[in-house]
Every structure is written in structure tokens, then in C-alpha cells.
Amino acid sequence: MKYYKVENVKDFLKNLMDEKIVEALILPLKSYTEEAYNPFLIKDKSLIDKSEPFTFCKGINTAREVSKLTFKGALPFKTGIVLKPCELRAFRELIKLNQINPENLVTICCDCNGFEDREICEMCVDFVPDYADVKILSLGLEGYYIETDLELQLEENSGNLENIEKEILKILDEKRKNRDKKLSEIKSNLKDLLKNCISCHNCMRVCPICFCQECFFDSPALKNDSVTYLMRASRKNGLDFPENKLLFHLGRMNHMSVSCVNCGVCEEVCPAQIPVSQIFVAAGDELKKLFNYQPGKSLEDKIPFTCYQHDELHDFEKEYK
Amino acid sequence: MTWEPKIVYIMCSWCGSGGAESASAYGLKYPENIKPFRVWCTGGLDPAYILRAFLEGADGILISGCHPGDCHYDTGNYFARRRLAALKTILKTFGFDEDRVWLRWVGHSEGKRLVDTAIEFNEHIKKLGPNKI
Known part of the structure; x- marks a missing residue:
């Protein structure tokens, strides 16, 4: 050096x-x-x-x-x-x-x-x-x-x-x-923070880690026919539009927050001023602790979802007695 | 009318569903409010599906696949365990009830184990009450 x-x-x-x-x-x-x-x-x-x-x-x-x-x-x-x-x-x-x-x-x-x-x-x-x-x-x-x-x-x-x-x-x-x-504030009121989300999916489109050509949350898999919408409305006590806000953010979190590098472009482009990036930091920090993984560091460290160990994470399995 | 929990039982095609087959061969019954949902392998189960059920009003989600080391595709359930660990961690972080999602391995011949799991989970969810989301 x-x-x-x-x-x-x-x-x-x-x-x-x-x-x-x-x-x-x-x-x-x-x-x-x-x-x-x-x-x-x-x-x-x-x-x-x-x-x-x-x-x-x-x-x-x-x-x-x-x-x-x-x-x-x-x-x-x-x-x-x-x-x-x-x-x-x-x-x-x-x-x-x-x-x-x-x-x-x-x-x-x-x-x-x-x-x-x-x-x-x-x-x-x-x-x-x-x-x-x-x-x-x-x-x-x-x-x-x-x-x-x-x-x-x-x-x-x-x-x-x-x-x-x-x-x-x-x-x-x-x-x-x-x-x-800040993180303790964010963790306690996620639903409140996301209430203004307009489902534009800008955060996903600018995210460096979200590289998929077609996102599951944009796909026809989430489109319903009219009858299903009505069923959902009666089941959920009224369906608020845009729908699937929470699903989009929580789902995206599951897909990529373990690799989230906290660059913050997502919240920069958010038209509803939601602190998206800080929400992802809150989730990412926990996952990084869980898998003992630091994104964007050593190229030898594999991304947690692409590798496994035989004997790990038994706390998440329910034991049969 | 008494409240009955809505429960989705996600089973893999080989061991979870196989367990259900064995259960039927023994003539065992699991509660009728449990809806089986078959996936090819728990490793192919996207957390988004679980979340979708959870956010659309399912009171509990139960996942069963082959025992570790026993996966039909060799390694699928190891990946599933990692994904579910992440999912449960995220739910816990934001104050959702992570105990509404259970993962328990069930082998092909373990019909009794599958039925016991279903009954145990049903009782557990009844104690927790409806999913307010």
C-alpha cells in the first residue's frame, strides 16, 4: 500500500x-x-x-x-x-x-x-x-x-x-x-410511515440492488378480478387504495434488505417523503446481525440467501414434542 | 357464531403433502379451517406469498417441508430456513406477530406428526385471537 x-x-x-x-x-x-x-x-x-x-x-x-x-x-x-x-x-x-x-x-x-x-x-x-x-x-x-x-x-x-x-x-x-x-422511532410505527405511500415503486426502480428485469410486485400475479376485489374488501373491512402498500415494502425488504447498502437514493426519489431507506436500515441491521453478513465488503462472503449451513437457525424451527 | 381461525398450511410437494397422504392412510383428521397449499419445495417458497396471506387476513401460516438433509432437491429446505428466519426477524422488528408463522419439518411417513402439528397450531392461533392487521 x-x-x-x-x-x-x-x-x-x-x-x-x-x-x-x-x-x-x-x-x-x-x-x-x-x-x-x-x-x-x-x-x-x-x-x-x-x-x-x-x-x-x-x-x-x-x-x-x-x-x-x-x-x-x-x-x-x-x-x-x-x-x-x-x-x-x-x-x-x-x-x-x-x-x-x-x-x-x-x-x-x-x-x-x-x-x-x-x-x-x-x-x-x-x-x-x-x-x-x-x-x-x-x-x-x-x-x-x-x-x-x-x-x-x-x-x-x-x-x-x-x-x-x-x-x-x-x-x-x-x-x-x-x-x-432514529431506528427505534421507525421500528415502532411502520404502518404510520407508509400510510402516504402512492405505490409508484420509484424506490424499487432506483435501487441498485433491485436488479430484476420484472419485479414480482409489478407483475400480473398481484392483479385480481373484480369479484376478488369485492371479496377482499368485505374480508378486510374495506380495501384501501393503492392496495398492497405494506406487501410491497415488506416483500421487498425480504427480497433485498440483507444486501441493502444504505445509499438512500430510494428516499431521495420518494414523492411522498417516506423515509424508505431508514426503514430498510432498520430491517437490514437485524438481518445483518442474524446472518453475520456485511453487504458490499469482502467478495468472499456469500450473500446469505445463496448459501446455507447444515446446522443453524434452529430457533426458527418449531420443535415437536 | 364462534370465531374460527383461518390458517394456511404450506407444505412441500414431497414430504409435507406426503405427510398429509400418510395421515389420510391412517384415517387421521386435522381441523377443517386449515387450508393446505402445496408448493414444489419449501426452497421455492417466496416470503412474499407468506406475507400476502398474512396481510390479506390469514390468522396463521404453517410451513412444513422435508427434514433438513432429506430434501427431494437436496438443499431446498436449507434455503427455506434462511428465508423464513429473515421473514420472522423482519416481522418481529416492525412489531408484527411473528409467532403466527411456524416452521416445522414433517417427513413423508409422519402422518401423525402432521396432524398433531395442525391441531397444535390451531390451538395456538385460537389463543392468540384474530390477526389484526
């Missing part, structure tokens, strides 16, 4: 392109409307000047876009992707789900202290880029430090990196408190 100190991240990215370590880059750039940032795939390094490598693209998880990029095969040349830690986790989780071909992809990831107006960032406890190819460290430091295994033509400088741990622990402590407080 080598350390380099850089003053300006944009110059560093240009340097990567000059040295042909990467030939193309995906990074946030001002979109055509000039109001928001979107991830752009660029081959021209002059465009880096217009970029903002550390912004969050609203409603977009870059990992999901990268999975489209490699859908029909690996990239032919080295491509760098500038990611946030949550996007990096999604990226690694998608590799495990066979949705991204990681060949020729170089992940460039910064540490991140959250963004304004994103509640999920206030409870994020995983903001250090642990598994990136190029890590950009800035928390508690002056300037930027690059930590990487790649051979760069820069001067090595491991400098003053002691502060970083202190700073991280400080932030972690604060965010943990926030997280515990």
Missing part, C-alpha cells in the same frame, strides 16, 4: 488519464440543465474541470448505471469510476449478484461525511472506502491523501495520517447515536 499527497483531486484524475492507468472515467458532471449533477462517462480529460468528483448525484446510484455499462460484456479498456463509499458497497454487492463484470474497472472512492438534506447520511456508519482500488482520504486531514496499490508517478508521502482515525471515531460516535435514536 502506497500513500501520495495531492492538492487537487481533479489534477489527480487528469494525471490518472495521462498515465493511461484509466482511459475513461465515470464521474459526476453538471447535467445539461446545469442544475444537477449526473454521472457521466467521459473519454476527454478536459471535461474533468467541469466535474465535481465528490457530489452526490440526486436519485442516482452510480453502481446501478455501471451495471448497465457491463451488461453485454466487460469493458475493453481500463475505466475509472468515481464513487462514494455507499456506491462502492453497491458496486461490490452487484459483482456478487453477477450484475457487474468488474474486469477493467478501477474504483476510485473518497471518504465521505454525508451530504446536506440527506437524513440517511446522518446515520451512516460506514463512510470509509475500505475496498477501493484508489482511496482518497480527506477527513481530518489537510489536503488529500491517496492510498493505492497502483504504480503512480507521484512522490510517495505517508505524511501525517494520525489525525484520520481520531476524526473518524468522532464522526462515528455521533452518527451511531443518531442512528439508534
Whole structure:
């Protein structure tokens, strides 16, 4: 592992392109409307000047876009992707789900202290880029430090990196408190939180983990004929529309919350301002404890639903006496 | 009119349903408010089906498959156990009654075990009362 100190991240990215370590880059750039940032795939390094490598693209998880990029095969040349830690986790989780071909992809990831107006960032406890190819460290430091295994033509400088741990622990402590407080609120009134859901399924469509081409909850399996609707109405003491709100959220939770990387795009795009992401954190935390699994970390750890042990989870079986 | 619980009994095609066959061969009876629902393998049982029954007003859901190590498809029930553990954990997290979902393995020849399970679960749900969801 080598350390380099850089003053300006944009110059560093240009340097990567000059040295042909990467030939193309995906990074946030001002979109055509000039109001928001979107991830752009660029081959021209002059465009880096217009970029903002550390912004969050609203409603977009870059990992999901990268999975489209490699859908029909690996990239032919080295491509760098500038990611946030949550996007990096999604990226690694998608590799495990066979949705991204990681060949020729170089992940460039910064540490991140959250963004304004994103509640999920206030409870994020995983903001250090642990598994990136190029890590950009800035928390508690002056300037930027690059930590990487790649051979760069820069001067090595491991400098003053002691502060970083202190700073991280400080932030972690604060965010943990926030997280515990919010989660206990959410766990106790799920039905109340979901009452405004309009069943648009936006949260599912932007989710990096929800990669299915057709979702069960969009499928004709959930459509009823008119008689059945009437039966359901009398059985349930009135059927509230849009129907299947609770089923959609609880069902989706069962399908993917064990892989949920807490990136928060789902609640960003929610037109009804439901804290979807925080609800998924509440469920995901329990499952991660149950299966002792951290999504988006080591590629060796299998996703819990794709493996099993012979002797486990006997608490969930009912014993016959 | 006394309230009768609505119970869905999800059985796998090989052992759960087989257990029901054995029960009928012995002339054993299980309560009539229990509705059997056959799936090929408990491993192919999507939690969404259980949730759907649960949210549409079933008072209890009972799941039976082959004993671990005995699955017709070798490993299906191990995956089912993981999925059900996740489902029950999620239900518990958000304050739903996770005890309305039971998993108990029943072998093909264990007709008595299947009927006992059905009766025991029926009594259990009667104690819990209707599912208010």
C-alpha cells in the first residue's frame, strides 16, 4: 500500500488519464440543465474541470448505471469510476449478484461525511472506502491523501495520517447515536410511515440492488378480478387504495434488505417523503446481525440467501414434542 | 357464531403433502379451517406469498417441508430456513406477530406428526385471537 499527497483531486484524475492507468472515467458532471449533477462517462480529460468528483448525484446510484455499462460484456479498456463509499458497497454487492463484470474497472472512492438534506447520511456508519482500488482520504486531514496499490508517478508521502482515525471515531460516535435514536422511532410505527405511500415503486426502480428485469410486485400475479376485489374488501373491512402498500415494502425488504447498502437514493426519489431507506436500515441491521453478513465488503462472503449451513437457525424451527 | 381461525398450511410437494397422504392412510383428521397449499419445495417458497396471506387476513401460516438433509432437491429446505428466519426477524422488528408463522419439518411417513402439528397450531392461533392487521 502506497500513500501520495495531492492538492487537487481533479489534477489527480487528469494525471490518472495521462498515465493511461484509466482511459475513461465515470464521474459526476453538471447535467445539461446545469442544475444537477449526473454521472457521466467521459473519454476527454478536459471535461474533468467541469466535474465535481465528490457530489452526490440526486436519485442516482452510480453502481446501478455501471451495471448497465457491463451488461453485454466487460469493458475493453481500463475505466475509472468515481464513487462514494455507499456506491462502492453497491458496486461490490452487484459483482456478487453477477450484475457487474468488474474486469477493467478501477474504483476510485473518497471518504465521505454525508451530504446536506440527506437524513440517511446522518446515520451512516460506514463512510470509509475500505475496498477501493484508489482511496482518497480527506477527513481530518489537510489536503488529500491517496492510498493505492497502483504504480503512480507521484512522490510517495505517508505524511501525517494520525489525525484520520481520531476524526473518524468522532464522526462515528455521533452518527451511531443518531442512528439508534432514529431506528427505534421507525421500528415502532411502520404502518404510520407508509400510510402516504402512492405505490409508484420509484424506490424499487432506483435501487441498485433491485436488479430484476420484472419485479414480482409489478407483475400480473398481484392483479385480481373484480369479484376478488369485492371479496377482499368485505374480508378486510374495506380495501384501501393503492392496495398492497405494506406487501410491497415488506416483500421487498425480504427480497433485498440483507444486501441493502444504505445509499438512500430510494428516499431521495420518494414523492411522498417516506423515509424508505431508514426503514430498510432498520430491517437490514437485524438481518445483518442474524446472518453475520456485511453487504458490499469482502467478495468472499456469500450473500446469505445463496448459501446455507447444515446446522443453524434452529430457533426458527418449531420443535415437536 | 364462534370465531374460527383461518390458517394456511404450506407444505412441500414431497414430504409435507406426503405427510398429509400418510395421515389420510391412517384415517387421521386435522381441523377443517386449515387450508393446505402445496408448493414444489419449501426452497421455492417466496416470503412474499407468506406475507400476502398474512396481510390479506390469514390468522396463521404453517410451513412444513422435508427434514433438513432429506430434501427431494437436496438443499431446498436449507434455503427455506434462511428465508423464513429473515421473514420472522423482519416481522418481529416492525412489531408484527411473528409467532403466527411456524416452521416445522414433517417427513413423508409422519402422518401423525402432521396432524398433531395442525391441531397444535390451531390451538395456538385460537389463543392468540384474530390477526389484526
